[in-house]
Amino acid sequence: MKQSKLFIPTLRDVPAEAEVKSHQLLLRAGYIRQIASGVYTYLPLAKKVLHKIEAIIREELEAIGSMELLMPSLQPAELWQESGRWYSYGPDLMRLKDRHERDFALGPTHEEVITSLIRNEVKSYKRLPLSLYQIQTKFRDEKRPRFGLLRGREFIMKDAYSFHANKESLDETYKDMYRAYTNIFSRCKLDFRAVLADSGAIGGKDTQEFMVLSEIGEDTIAYSDSSDYAANIEMAEVKTVYTKPDEAEKPLEKIPTPGQRTIAQIADFLKADPEKCLKTLVLKADDEYVIVLVRGDHDVNEVKVKHLLGSETIEMADPEAIKSIMGADPGSLGPVGAPEQIRILADHAVRYVVNGICGANENDFHYVNANPERDYRVDLYGDLRNIQEGDPSPDGKGTIRFARGIEVGHIFKLGTKYSEAMHAAFLDENGREQVMLMGCYGIGVSRTLTAVCEQHNDDKGLVWPVNLAPFDVHLVPVNMKDAQQSALAESLHAELEKQFTVLMDDRNERPGVKFADSDLIGLPVRVTVGKKAAEGIVEVKIRKTGEVLEVKKEDLAETISNILAQLAS
Amino acid sequence: MKQSKLFIPTLRDVPAEAEVKSHQLLLRAGYIRQIASGVYTYLPLAKKVLHKIEAIIREELEAIGSMELLMPSLQPAELWQESGRWYSYGPDLMRLKDRHERDFALGPTHEEVITSLIRNEVKSYKRLPLSLYQIQTKFRDEKRPRFGLLRGREFIMKDAYSFHANKESLDETYKDMYRAYTNIFSRCKLDFRAVLADSGAIGGKDTQEFMVLSEIGEDTIAYSDSSDYAANIEMAEVKTVYTKPDEAEKPLEKIPTPGQRTIAQIADFLKADPEKCLKTLVLKADDEYVIVLVRGDHDVNEVKVKHLLGSETIEMADPEAIKSIMGADPGSLGPVGAPEQIRILADHAVRYVVNGICGANENDFHYVNANPERDYRVDLYGDLRNIQEGDPSPDGKGTIRFARGIEVGHIFKLGTKYSEAMHAAFLDENGREQVMLMGCYGIGVSRTLTAVCEQHNDDKGLVWPVNLAPFDVHLVPVNMKDAQQSALAESLHAELEKQFTVLMDDRNERPGVKFADSDLIGLPVRVTVGKKAAEGIVEVKIRKTGEVLEVKKEDLAETISNILAQLAS
Structure with missing residues (x-):
């Protein structure tokens, strides 16, 4: 062609x-x-x-x-x-x-x-x-x-x-x-990785996403550093074993925390570890409002909350509803003295927080030294947080790492x-x-x-895998006005097309433009017909490695064949 | 398969x-x-x-x-x-x-x-x-x-x-x-035929439609019985040479024609030939109203009127406009005494109508013995009617016939x-x-x-051309529960698939159902594996001709090859 x-149009x-x-x-x-x-x-x-x-x-x-x-x-x-x-x-x-x-x-x-x-x-x-x-x-x-x-x-x-x-x-x-x-x-x-994914409203775990690993991916994948375990972070089960710190329970105390709302602010203000803080959220599961507690250094996983409750839908409660239920705004919420008709759910890690810090349900006040059972009730414990890097892999093998992924495929048992x-x-x-x-x-x-x-490129352009390249070979005569070059290029074009798909750059453009376009387009093999055309010698460049070979025209087809076979393997 | x-689902x-x-x-x-x-x-x-x-x-x-x-x-x-x-x-x-x-x-x-x-x-x-x-x-x-x-x-x-x-x-x-x-x-x-078509608002004749000849076609094609001329009837030029009948002009006369409106009614009422009648229409070309005359046995061609006037649009005038311009309703219109500000266009054939019959622009009255020039003016003559079967072909070769066509392709110079x-x-x-x-x-x-x-079927079903058939071969074991039949069918399936695309009817259905479905589906060749399976003999049926051959299994691939080649030629 x-x-x-x-x-x-480059x-x-x-x-x-x-x-x-x-x-x-x-x-x-x-x-x-x-x-x-x-x-x-x-x-x-x-x-x-x-x-x-x-x-x-x-x-x-x-x-x-x-x-x-x-x-x-x-x-x-x-x-x-x-x-x-x-x-x-x-x-x-x-x-x-x-x-x-x-x-x-x-x-x-x-x-x-x-x-x-x-x-x-x-x-x-x-x-x-x-x-x-x-x-x-x-x-x-x-x-x-x-x-x-x-x-x-x-x-x-x-x-x-x-x-x-x-x-x-x-x-x-x-x-x-x-x-x-x-x-x-x-x-x-x-x-790519096949990762376990959330099956949405249907329940069950029989759905997998095929994720191409890439920084631009919109999804985060949790994978094991020592096995083929991989899951959407929404799905990955947390199997961390927690232990209680060796620390005596101190008396509950309410203290003013003016303007301190986020975990980071509170921890800083009280010179405490975020692990000591309780993150308190109010969610709406179907028609029921619930309080959910996770540790300050953890993130709540709404899908897990939904599964634990068996609800159809889950969403954050809106600020007006929170104020009316809890008597305070987000940033000052906590389980101590929470209204009795609201269920309190907590992640397993919360059970092991001794002398914790939480909002006092009164704007600009927090409790310190809050302890479960003694100071607040928990109606239901469960795995309610996102997995984190460093957590043990749920399959028991190795440690969790994170990667970004582009979802290219999805298989799903609809039931x-x-x-x-x-x-x-x-x-x-x-x-x-x-x-x-x-x-x-x-x-x-x-x-x-x-x-x-996204996975096959370099700073000069695309680098197509052989299986997917729009053409196998880019045949580039350096100067179409040179009779020997154009004649050799035409005859090579005719010959190579019997065996490969060939794009021949027959344009009257400067060599620099032709080579730059060729690198951009990214075909696996470039054949340059230049000054040695008279001798029947051409240059073969492998796009992926940048390797360059001088090849006699008689050997060209076989050389290309070998290169393509090697690249495809 | x-x-x-x-x-x-048959x-x-x-x-x-x-x-x-x-x-x-x-x-x-x-x-x-x-x-x-x-x-x-x-x-x-x-x-x-x-x-x-x-x-x-x-x-x-x-x-x-x-x-x-x-x-x-x-x-x-x-x-x-x-x-x-x-x-x-x-x-x-x-x-x-x-x-x-x-x-x-x-x-x-x-x-x-x-x-x-x-x-x-x-x-x-x-x-x-x-x-x-x-x-x-x-x-x-x-x-x-x-x-x-x-x-x-x-x-x-x-x-x-x-x-x-x-x-x-x-x-x-x-x-x-x-x-x-x-x-x-x-x-x-x-x-199919490639026919000249109207190029719409763009003008010029450089557009052709590819019409598949078929009774269910929505378009009528005019073609020559002795050349490859073919055109959409809207486009076909009328080159008929008319002659004046050898008949003296008689005096114009206005006569009552109560309730007679169509050409057929008038011709019948006056015992006259429809060729003697003038069909009078009022059209609106862009913003101008015009009167168009064609002979009673002809149909006006609006596209030709539009081209003659060089207008962008053409349509029938609405009944109110006609009444207000002409003073009468459609069915009683005519050129005699038509308002002077309205141009009168006439098809060439009208010039040769001697002692014609036309509406008197007064409901329920007609003129007889109307003659152009003497009794009414014509501002412009032209080719304004549809071509008819029996007219000479515009390319000078043979006579026009009509056929119906399905438009499957269209090539068009947009300019x-x-x-x-x-x-x-x-x-x-x-x-x-x-x-x-x-x-x-x-x-x-x-x-x-x-x-x-539409072109390739019979009363039993579809009859695919080899080039387009979904599979080349329909392999039909009569009884899948017969061990010899199913074994032979399986081995033939494996062998034939190396060379052809094969659909094997492995269903446990009655032979009648299988054969009826096979005819319906319409693959070019059916191979029936039946009672002679034990002897290694099968039946080959050519869907198009109904021809049946007994073939030894060793000769089957070659036989099918030959049949397909013959059908495809």
Whole structure:
């Protein structure tokens, strides 16, 4: 393919709007352009990479018996009303009315559509299990689109759904998907971890996120330094064993703490360790207000509170509610003398805080030497805090470290959430009606492209893995006006295209421009046709290592073959 | 691929909502399902056919140097306001607001987005020409979605756009596209014609529609019985040579014609030939009302009237306006004594009507023996009627016949319509700013699938051309519980899959059900493994011809190879 015919609008300067490397390079190397906030055009080079990612996804999913279909983006509101998500999804769901004033959603995901399809067509256990997937443009009206393709409002997803007659069958497909996802992200040359994640309102632990390790990741992963344990920090169980300090209980005392509100301020003001302080929060779980205590150096984990209480929703109580319940503002709250009708929950660590410091439920006053049982009640202890670096790994092996991750995939046992709400039932072997079990499995395709760019680049540009590069070879004649160079380049182009995909830079540009563009675009191998063209000698440069070889034209194809094989391994 | 794992929900009965063959069969054979009016899910078999059509399109477009990209469906209203289409497109354009109340269109086509992209990136003649295409889901809120995928509200299109520095370059790409389209539809085994079409408001004749001949087509094509001339009837020039009948002019006479309004009624009432009657219409061209006369047996062609007048718009005058201008209602109108300030246009044929019959501009009265010049004025003669079967072909070769056609493709020289409105300009060789010339080129991908089904079926089901079939071979063991049959089928499945794509019906269904489903699904070759399995003999049935052969298992692969090659030729 001749570069003069291909649309690759490279940029010299780093665009001001791009904060992260992948976004900068995809813009600069002419892969993408923004049309509106969070809405992009994939230019020809990016489209070629997308095709390659999609081909890998298709291969791995077909290998585990998942079948491709294509559902519509326009989804009737009625289906979303059946599942209840029409009301719960919020402004992220893009909605529109057709010419007859009927409501539609623009699909961010397709649980409703596929459940409706399958409930209409499948009535017997004989037709189960079924596993179906699609690769499709999705819509989600993100409040803050950012990082280019990483968090867009229109993006490409692979979403798969499976339907089962029993739990064993769902387990099997879930495992197959785990394996397929591992293959897919490995073939995309991503450094990733499969992490345990929160399964939301459904409960259970059977959901995993595939996280690409990256500083720009929006999620924090807790992983073990000595095993393959990895989890979203919301999920990671704290197994720290606490001990009581060898210290006698002192008398409770109320002291003025004017203007001191945060743990840091109080600890500083009282010259105490933050571990001595109690962080007191008021949360609203469904309709119940509860007080939650964690140690001053810990953070409360709302998901864990929700799970402990078995509630559907959890949120911080608003300041007015807090004032009216506790008689003081946040920063001066504490369990001592808290209203009796409010339950007090505490993290395990709180039990071991001797002579603690807490708010007195009176603005600008704190208690010191507060001790559980003696000075305040705790109705329920539990694991209610986020894990921290240095905590023991929950699997008993090693110590927890943190990393940032980009979520590129998600596998999820839905159970009967949708099949129950939408009555997707079948007759089992005994002729009894049962609700189907479901799984869903997503991959952010455009996000995967971004994650690859984020992990594969250097200060000169992108460095594509062989599997995903838009072309294998960048053939660059230094001077197209030199008859010998252009003749050799043309003949090499024709020859190499039999075996590789080749981009030939046939533009009349200065060598510096051509080389800079070539590095930016990031194809695995560059073949430079320069002064030694007359001798039939060209220069081969490996983009990843920067290694340069002089190669006779007769040996070129084999050399490239070997380099690509080595890079791909 | 085992059929038990594939989702192919076949139906015994013809669904009530499906009027046409392709729609019925795509539903019955388990290829598609409707989600909302004009909105469909493509089930796995259809998705496989789409992949094949798309691959053919990609191959042919890449061969002429067009490059694939992918633009967003969400299009900011600002771009559509720049082109003016935000206001002119009407309710077919699906519109929505994002969470910040900004207006967006859901792309039915992408002229605005691509013009905006190119104007920002291309500033010099050196970067032109450019040809870019995408294959994408489009949205158009059709008033009356119908015929399944044929006229849907969400559908798959290939749309291409080209940008040029001069007319010659646009002409060349237009011709390349014509050739590519001809190859694409030929490879899809469609019986089609490229017809001249109206280019709408832009003028000029450089637009052609690719029409698949079919009774269910929504367009009428006029074609020559002795040449390759074909045109949309709106476009076909009438070159009929008229002669005056050998008849003396008689005196004009006004006669009562109570209740007689249509040409048929008048001709019958007066025992006259419809050719003697004048059809008189009042049209509104931009802001001017005009009278248009055609012969009673002819139909007025509004596009031709518009072109003759050089107006932007044309429409029938409303009844109130007619009454107030002419003093009578439609059915009693005529040129004799028409108001002087209104121009009278007439089709050439009118000049040759001697002693004609026309309305008297007084309800329930007509004139007989009306003659042009003597009794009424004509300000402008022209070709103002639709061509009819039996007229001479405009290319001078043969006679015109009519056929119905499904529009599957459209190539179009846009000229500067969008580049001017949106300021897509470049500097030419002399450093002068010029506006780019553009072309656009569409293919209805999902519509092509339907058109293929419409042309390739029989009373038992679909009959896929080899190029597009979801699988090459349908392997059908008659009885899966028969150990010899299932063993032979399994081994043939493994062997044939090395060379062909194979669907194996491993279901425990009755033979009648399996054969009926197989015919419905319509794969080119069926291999039946039945009673002679023990002898290593199977039956090969060619779906298209119904021909049946007994084949030894050793010869099976070669036999299938030969059949497929023959069918594909």
